[in-house]
Amino acid sequence: MSSPLAIGAVSAVLRNLLDNGLVEAGAAMGVTVDVSAVAPDMIDLDNDDAPLKLNLFLHQVTPNQGWRNADLPSRGAASGERLTNAPLALDLHYLLTAYGRADFQAEILLGYAMHLLHERPMLDRAAIRRALDPSPLDVSMLPPAFQALTASDLAEQVEQIKITPSAMSTDDMSKLWSAIQTHYRPSSAYQVSVVLIEGTKPAVSPLPVLSRGKRDTVTHRDRGVVVNPDLLPPLPTLLTTVPQTEQTAARLGEPVTITGVRLIGAGHVVRLSHRLFAAPFEIPPTAIDAAGAKVTFALPNDAAAQSALAAGQLAVSIRFVPTGEPDPHETNAIPLLVAAAPVIAADGVLGLPAATATRGGVPPKVTVKIASRPQVRREQRASLLLDSVAANALPRANNSDPLVFEFPDTVTAGQHWVRLRVDGTDSVLIDRSGPAPAFDVTQRITVPA
Structure with a gap:
């Protein structure tokens, strides 16, 4: 993947491509052409002795739709730890403008430049390395740790850089030049994609799976995928919480019934979580039906619960060891309203x-x-x-x-x-x-x- 210098590197490679091509065509044109990559309002139009100019202006950067969801999720849902270094995928939008002093100079210059980009619709890795060695980028403004980064990372990214002509309507072109606040000159728009900028921070990656479930002691084969002959969720799942007499909210000292599926097992503990709790509040259930579809517990009503619990919306989950499993599992969390x-x-x-x-x-x-x-x-x-x-x-x-x-x-x-x-x-x-x-x-x- 590319480094954060990739955007500047693309502009530098394109300018180098145009500059080299116009130098080779200079004899046919009979004039000297200056290739720049600045904003159009910085072009000096008052100097009659200035050479012909071709300017490449990066006017917009947009997310690439094909790559923007790659390597997602990039962070864990529980604690927010970094799982992957998801790339920042960008499309670069350029405006190629020709400046001339005499009749037809701008048109001829723009035609040469467009033909050069037409003949090179893709920037190959060798051309990128040649254009950026030595690096034309000014990295003196960066901290010393970043000055060691070279824009040659652009040649190492997975996707190659492709140059595509982009059609801009008269209205869009007029708005763009009005925003630049300078006089319009013959121009052509291009889209360059895709630039992949990726971080290098440490990430968390799980270890490989040794077995799918328990292994048989005789055959040493793992259990494999367990298939349940029904349409219920495959894992222990909570569905609803029902306060006493189906009230709108539960109160301390009252029982609460949790409905769910596949709740058969041992060591059940009801866990109540809230944004103000440092750790979940754990309560042992009072009853579990034989079918594993209902678990009943009572909200405590003592002095400790009076200060430890909180009113409002709490999240309820159950931690237990399912039948046939060696390790405890925790179910999904569902809301429970507790009234003050x-x-x-x-x-x-x-x-x-x-x-x-x-x-x-x-x-x-x-x-x-x-x-x-x-x-x-x-x-x-x-x-x-x-x-x-x-x-x-x-x-x-x-x-x-x-x-x-x-x-x-x-x-x-x-x-x-x-x-x-x-x-x-x-x-x-x-x-x-x-x-x-x-x-x-x-x-x-x-x-x-």
């Missing part, structure tokens, strides 16, 4: 105070202080709704501090239904244990007059 249950009445077991609502202050307002199970982390977004009126939580110093909400004084006196919303997940207000859904009468708070 507002503590209305005092909780003597966990030492959580009862919720309070007061009215007063300047300007007048209604202030509600409330704790929750589990604790709401300071990094989380929390809001409280009294019926349909919402207020955001005020900043706190510690996770264990009660949540404080300030409502406008327009909140009426009396009882209000309470919903605590944490990271978009509402507390459970509807009781679905009966024959018909009903509001949970314990989720109310009294606002004084």
Whole structure:
């Protein structure tokens, strides 16, 4: 693959090709031609004694569609480690412009140049090495470590450099010259592809596979690919999480049922992950059905869980040793919504105070202080709704501090239904244990007059 100097190297090789070709044709043309590779607005048009000029201008660089997805993925999904050095594949778009002083000079010069590129539609590796030895690139502006890089890496890349005429509409050509802010001259567009720039950083590559599954102790043959006579996923897979009574979210102390396939095995551990957890929170299941389609566990409701768990959307996976396998496997992760249950009445077991609502202050307002199970982390977004009126939580110093909400004084006196919303997940207000859904009468708070 090429080094980062490849773009400049392509321009240098093309300029060398045009320069050598025009030198050979100089006797036929009868004049001296100067070949450059600068922006058109840098061409001096006021000097009448200047020689004829042919300019090669790189006006656009685009990703190559055929190579841009090669060697993907280039980084691991788990920790982001580098797996491959995916190449930066680029197409270079050039504008070839001829400048002349007398009649037909620009047209003749452009014709010679276009014929040269037509005869050399591909830059062979030997021509690239000749054009870049010694290197025409100015690497003095680069750090010393990079000055040792030579543009000859261009000749070593897998793909050869191909030169293709590119048709530009009158509108595109007009926009380009307007952007350059200089006078139009006879020009022809070319696409040069593909330049492959690749890094050389260390990558992670797995070791070769020794066997496909366990080996037979007698024949020493591996088990091979296991085929299941059904349309289910071939690996242990989780499908859904179902809170108690099919509530919208689970609460601490309540059971959760996980449905899935191929969950038969031993040593099951339910793992809960969250963006604020340093490590997954592990819970042993309470029941596993014989068919391996359901696993039930209970969210703990002790003081440790109160501070360790978090409300909002958690990721649930199961780690276990499948039947017939020597090593433990971890399933896919599926979402589980955990609701922060507002503590209305005092909780003597966990030492959580009862919720309070007061009215007063300047300007007048209604202030509600409330704790929750589990604790709401300071990094989380929390809001409280009294019926349909919402207020955001005020900043706190510690996770264990009660949540404080300030409502406008327009909140009426009396009882209000309470919903605590944490990271978009509402507390459970509807009781679905009966024959018909009903509001949970314990989720109310009294606002004084």
